[in-house]
Amino acid sequence: xxxxxxxxxxxxxxxxxxxxxxxxxxxxxxxxxxxxxxxxxxxxxxxxxxxxxxxxxxxxxxxxxxxxxxxxxxxxxxxxxxxxxxxxxxxxxxxxxxxxxxxxxxxxxxxxxxxxxxxxxxxxxxxxxxxxxxxxxxxxxxxxxxxxxxxxxxxxxxxxxxxxxxxxxxxxxxxxxxxxxxxxxxxxxxxxxxxxxxxxxxxxxxxxxxxxxxxxxxxxxxxxxxxxxxxxxxxxxxxxxxxxxxxxxxxxxxxxxxxxxxxxxxxxxxxxxxxxxxxxxxxxxxxxxxxxxxxxxxxxxxxxxxxxxxxxxxxxxxxxxxxxxxxxxxxxxxxxxxxxxxxxxxxxxxxxxxxxxxxxxxxxxxxxxxxxxxxxxxxxxxxxxxxxxxxxxxxxxxxxxxxxxxxxxxxxxxxxxxxxxxxxxxxxxxxxxxxxxxxxxxxxxxxxxxxxxxxxxxxxxxxxxxxxxxxxxxxxxxxxxxxxxxxxxxxxxxxxxxxxxxxxxxxxxxxxxxxxxxxxxxxxxxxxxxxxxxxxxxxxxxxxxxxxxxxxxxxxxxxxxxxxxxxxxxxxxxxxxxxxxxxxxxxx
Amino acid sequence: xxxxxxxxxxxxxxxxxxxxxxxxxxxxxxxxxxxxxxxxxxxxxxxxxxxxxxxxxxxxxxxxxxxxxxxxxxxxxxxx
Numbered sequence: 001x002x003x004x005x006x007x008x009x010x011x012x013x014x015x016x017x018x019x020x021x022x023x024x025x026x027x028x029x030x031x032x033x034x035x036x037x038x039x040x041x042x043x044x045x046x047x048x049x050x051x052x053x054x055x056x057x058x059x060x061x062x063x064x065x066x067x068x069x070x071x072x073x074x075x076x077x078x079x080x081x082x083x084x085x086x087x088x089x090x091x092x093x094x095x096x097x098x099x100x101x102x103x104x105x106x107x108x109x110x111x112x113x114x115x116x117x118x119x120x121x122x123x124x125x126x127x128x129x130x131x132x133x134x135x136x137x138x139x140x141x142x143x144x145x146x147x148x149x150x151x152x153x154x155x156x157x158x159x160x161x162x163x164x165x166x167x168x169x170x171x172x173x174x175x176x177x178x179x180x181x182x183x184x185x186x187x188x189x190x191x192x193x194x195x196x197x198x199x200x201x202x203x204x205x206x207x208x209x210x211x212x213x214x215x216x217x218x219x220x221x222x223x224x225x226x227x228x229x230x231x232x233x234x235x236x237x238x239x240x241x242x243x244x245x246x247x248x249x250x251x252x253x254x255x256x257x258x259x260x261x262x263x264x265x266x267x268x269x270x271x272x273x274x275x276x277x278x279x280x281x282x283x284x285x286x287x288x289x290x291x292x293x294x295x296x297x298x299x300x301x302x303x304x305x306x307x308x309x310x311x312x313x314x315x316x317x318x319x320x321x322x323x324x325x326x327x328x329x330x331x332x333x334x335x336x337x338x339x340x341x342x343x344x345x346x347x348x349x350x351x352x353x354x355x356x357x358x359x360x361x362x363x364x365x366x367x368x369x370x371x372x373x374x375x376x377x378x379x380x381x382x383x384x385x386x387x388x389x390x391x392x393x394x395x396x397x398x399x400x401x402x403x404x405x406x407x408x409x410x411x412x413x414x415x416x417x418x419x420x421x422x423x424x425x426x427x428x429x430x431x432x433x434x435x436x437x438x439x440x441x442x443x444x445x446x447x448x449x450x451x452x453x454x455x456x457x458x459x460x461x462x463x464x465x466x467x468x469x470x471x472x473x474x475x476x477x478x479x480x481x482x483x484x485x486x487x488x489x490x491x492x493x494x495x496x497x498x499x500x501x502x503x504x505x506x507x508x509x510x511x512x513x514x515x516x517x518x519x520x521x522x523x524x525x526x527x528x529x530x531x532x533x534x535x536x537x538x539x540x541x542x543x544x545x546x547x548x549x550x551x552x553x554x555x556x557x558x559x560x561x562x563x564x565x566x567x568x569x570x571x572x573x574x575x576x577x578x579x580x581x582x583x584x585x586x587x588x
Numbered sequence: 589x590x591x592x593x594x595x596x597x598x599x600x601x602x603x604x605x606x607x608x609x610x611x612x613x614x615x616x617x618x619x620x621x622x623x624x625x626x627x628x629x630x631x632x633x634x635x636x637x638x639x640x641x642x643x644x645x646x647x648x649x650x651x652x653x654x655x656x657x658x659x660x661x662x663x664x665x666x667x668x
């Protein structure tokens with residue numbers, strides 16, 4: 001057995017990439033996930049890699065069925081994404097991608113909160129880099145917003161961890177449940193990464209802005225590692241049932257009217273995670289199994305769909321429904337792969353979605369949760385409508401956009417082909433997936449009733465789509481954006497700054513300012529005058545030297561800085577400090 | 589002259605739709621003969637899933653078009 005944590009293989013391994021060239025580099029990038037996967041296969045349940053740090057035990061290897069299940073799929077998807085992005089020239093993209101994948105492995109196997117937090121932050125920063133690698137103005141500002149939201153989430157998590165340690169004296173990360181402020185803060189930290197409703201808008205804001213291959217990685221790790229920690233810390237928490245159900249319903253409406261197809265898919269991603277969160281909340285063996293199975297299925301089909309849309313973006317430079325159409329003529333293979341992904345996300349029989357999503361829906365039915373059951377059924381229709389029909393239809397069929405292109409490079413087709421194969425393999429042989437789930441599986445997806453019910457559900461919503469389309473009622477794709485809760489920090493912060501600048505500042509200037517001038521500034525000026533003569537001679541020389549250095553550095557920094565991000569950063573971190581201070585005060 | 593593709597011929601789209609509509613009828617008929625074990629009574633009615641799928645799809649499209657879009661639609665440069 002290779003005695004290294006999988007996280008270390010990815011993160012340390014990533015650092016070597018910039019020194020390699022050509023075929024060797026490609027081979028190396030494909031080997032890293034393979035080595036990690038072999039390591040995972042050799043790992044047995046137990047606790048490994050415990051490091052003493054400042055009197056705490058950092059546990060890098062808590063291995064059980066739940067962590068292994070997520071470890072496998074994360075390594076697998078790293079491999080698929082590595083094939084897909086082989087031709088990307090920029091080293092930074094590869095390094096960030098592997099560090100990000102390593103962060104996800106680290107989160108999955110972390111046995112204590114400090115280790116968890118460390119990898120949590122590694123993921124946030126490397127993901128932000130992947131968004132920046134889009135290298136457009138919009139991707140840079142979206143990356144900063146992403147980072148700010150996730151730093152805020154990390155602070156909530158950290159505050160929760162500190163309080164939890166204060167309450168229990170333990171940093172072990174195991175079942176928490178909702179009891180006391182600490183657990184709520186930790187849930188909030190997890191919830192931001194899981195894209196809980198209202199906290200979700202970072203996802204459709206940032207993911208469509210990354211590169212064609214960056215989004216493939218992003219779609220797999222952040223939300224699903226959050227699902228893992230929720231399944232670890234909060235199984236059977238009733239609140240999660242309702243949060244999850246809300247996540248499956250509200251993005252549907254956004255997805256219908258959204259023009260950017262990768263943003264449509266981002267809303268679909270939230271719906272998939274919503275199914276998993278509901279499954280965690282229900283907390284029975286069937287529903288937890290369903291959550292893990294759905295994590296597998298949804299990682300694969302979402303990745304496949306993002307790959308096919310990435311191929312469209314890569315070949316045509318366009319991603320809006322209004323600009324695309326008719327691509328099946330020149331990209332037939334990509335079209336087929338996209339349709340397989342679309343069928344899987346919709347849960348067609350013989351695809352992965354059919355054998356995983358239904359476990360969670362059944363679990364809600366068995367528990368007699370009629371509202372949740374209807375919500376999940378409605379979400380199934382919604383997902384089919386916009387990811388099953390809308391995405392392939394507007395990209396590859398619909399009206400002919402006149403674009404004539406060709407299939408993407410072979411490595412991208414290969415990655416899509418393998419992923420499409422896996423989507424169908426899981427659907428045809430669900431027993432293979434069921435054997436690695438945390439609990440023994442007593443569930444048969446292929447009953448006559450289930451197959452016919454699901455086919456009816458899908459075909460008749462397809463009928464509705466067809467009739468709405470033919471009658472012209474279906475909302476035309478429009479070049480526009482749709483407001484989401486990110487409005488509050490994108491426009492809300494500006495409003496806040498205006499209030500600070502205008503009314504508050506003028507009051508401050510008129511009344512506080514005059515008093516200040518009379519009592520403080522004038523005496524200060526006298527003293528300053530005396531100091532100045534000393535200052536001018538001795539201090540200036542050395543300060544100027546440092547100043548020149550700073551100016552040079554600033555010029556470098558200014559290139560990566562953009563807009564008023566630091567204003568927002570200040571307001572957000574100040575707000576969070578106030579919240580934490582308030583909580584601490586209330587707790588006494 | 590570019591090669592004619594599958595949906596360029598109007599007859600093909602019609603054929604495609606005919607097969608689709610025929611399969612809908614087949615699904616409704618088969619449904620009558622399949623034994624069901626529904627979690628809730630309503631799930632046991634003949635073609636409940638077909639009805640639900642159709643109605644849900646119409647409702648979500650209409651709600652998105654006539655309620656959500658007027659509320660949230662902005663020009664593409666809104667945030668710039």
